[in-house]
Amino acid sequence: MIKAQRGTKDILNDEIPTWQWILENAKNVFQNAGFSEIKTPIFEATELFQRGVGDSTDIVNKEMYTFSVGGADKNSSSITLRPENTAGVVRAYIEHNLNRQSPPQKFWYFGPMFRYERPQAGRQRQFHQIGVEMFGINEPAADAEVILSAVEFLKSIGLGNLEVELNSLGCPKCKNDYRNSIKEVLAPYLDDMCDDCKMRYEKNPLRMLDCKNENCQKIFEKEEVKKVIFNDYICDECKTHFNTLLSYLDELNIKYQRNKLLVRGLDYYNRTVFEIKSSALGSQSAVCGGGRYDGLVEMLGGVPTPAVGFAMGVERLFSLVEKKEVSKLDYYIVSTNTKEALKLAQKLRSQNKKVEFDMQGRKFSKQLEKASKCANYAVILGEDEIEKGFYSVKDLNCGEQRKIENFSDLL
């Protein structure tokens, strides 16, 4: 038997109502905040992710679905199934010269992403993200706007009480100063740290800070190291940006926690980074992750444009959310006259009613039994009804049956 590939799954009718409900809420909340939906391709040039997501990230290094397609020139024909969607949206922003429109440009998206990882609770190889990207605004109001819509969306699906964690990485300049002082203070301990951290020390020292290795954690606990980590290294401008954002969040009554160790694994972030977590999820606790990426548009060849965004894992949301039931039919047509049943179904459906009937011409009691399981009302269309031109409508919740003369009274 051919089975679904490892880390992928079929979403069947019992889960569909909940998925649709999550999506409806996303659409409502984000559209009300002025975000318009954007649909970008599922695969892109491999180079887009190498440059956009970052060569030093795990995502690019070991988790991408990359294919060589077409001709002999391998490089020009290397494509990758998107592991995330920020790079793709940025690419579209640049390609369509959206910087020529008046800012802000605000987008939300939903779609499958692909990462070649070991499947686990809350982690699949094909998974879905809902996300938001906003371009063109430097002011902290943009950060607030983005975090607000994330929180409002979560609230709309009943997850209003999740923890928001925040940090500021600073701008490229202060980020760089910070990076250097971290390297300096950690240099004497480098030999005692894990192999990953030794790598990160060279490529992306900030990522060392969220290392889970016990030894490394101990080193971060040392007084002189702590002093550097918790030192407010960011420049005045970045500080003002961050503090203004915090004051906005206070006004909005959005609860947050400052987490100085929050760094995030994608290279493009600067200034604000945030995560929203749920302790109910096990080790894959992040529901939402995002931040500011002011340098990415330029890095991918566009004119310098500030930007903020986030992405959420829909499967993780799904597991937290209250499940929705499949909605009942308005009518189930009970009739052994298939032709009449078909015609009535057509008429009712054209009036936007949810209607089904028995296509096998089964016996009356079977049809009614079926109706009682899946519909609110049964329309009985027997010989009498057809001959004399009326409908017998039975309320399947209370058992009451009425005679209805005109089609319009059915509705």
Add this chain to the structure above:
RNA sequence: GCGGGUGUCGCCAAGUGGUUAAGGCCCCGGAUUGUGGUUCCGGUAUUCAUGGGUUCGAUCCCCAUUACCCGCCCCA
């Protein structure tokens, strides 16, 4: 990539080295040839993830593979 656990019908789930693999739900049919959701009766796994091995004999023991789950890592 590393470590641990699990794998019996669509779903839950008992079971044992030995001629027929419990039960419940769902589903299908009948009692009831135009009135359901209750009740009663009946049906549905030549087969216990797959491939080998041990054995006179294996769903139950061993090995491998695979899938899923959990943890590490990473992230949404």
